[in-house]
Amino acid sequence: MNNLAKYLLLIIFFFVTANLAFAADPGPDSATCAVSVTVASIIEWEGANFAALAPANITSQASAPTDSETYTLWTNCNVTLTATNTDLAELTHSRDGGAMEDTLVTKYKIAFDGDGATATGGTDSADWILYSSFLSPALEITHFNTDGAVEVTLYVQATNDSDNVADTGLYEAVQTITATWASDN
Numbered sequence: 224m225n226n227l228a229k230y231l232l233l234i235i236f237f238f239v240t241a242n243l244a245f246a247a248d249p250g251p252d253s254a255t256c257a258v259s260v261t262v263a264s265i266i267e268w269e270g271a272n273f274a275a276l277a278p279a280n281i282t283s284q285a286s287a288p289t290d291s292e293t294y295t296l297w298t299n300c301n302v303t304l305t306a307t308n309t310d311l312a313e314l315t316h317s318r319d320g321g322a323m324e325d326t327l328v329t330k331y332k333i334a335f336d337g338d339g340a341t342a343t344g345g346t347d348s349a350d351w352i353l354y355s356s357f358l359s360p361a362l363e364i365t366h367f368n369t370d371g372a373v374e375v376t377l378y379v380q381a382t383n384d385s386d387n388v389a390d391t392g393l394y395e396a397v398q399t400i401t402a403t404w405a406s407d408n
Contacts, residue, residue: 339365
């Protein structure tokens with residue numbers, strides 16, 4: 224190839240490259256995407272169970288030890304709370320292979336960090352309630368918009384009955400609190 228041809232090719236290359244280099248900026252080009260998600264009604268305890276309650280020892284006829292634990296209930300709807308009202312929730316001591324049983328007067332109460340009017344919650348129990356009547360009828364928890372959690376505090380009290388002292392030994396019970404959907408808020 225002669226020098227003239229090489230020179231022409233170089234000039235053509237320069238003009239093509241210059242046009243590409245000096246081309247007008249097309250500017251940004253946006254695309255939108257609509258995003259949506261639906262949140263279902265949620266009722267969910269923080270974990271599997273409340274921490275165990277262990278009132279102090281009963282050391283006299285008049286002893287009335289108590290204990291409490293707080294547990295979070297996540298909810299974005301109105302719910303009701305019910306409790307086990309069977310003998311499972313009564314503090315019981317078994318011996319002789321279960322042939323002999325003794326019980327303690329077992330009472331519960333419940334409290335919330337919200338009242339349902341300004342934060343998700345309900346009405347605290349003012350008095351101790353015997354295990355067989357606890358949360359019966361069901362207690363309403365009202366969801367307050369933008370507050371999807373309520374701290375539930377469960378209390379237990381153990382006493383001797385009024386004219387008896389219970390047998391010595393370990394007394395055990397299992398209380399189950401169940402949250403059930405009532406309505407969306």
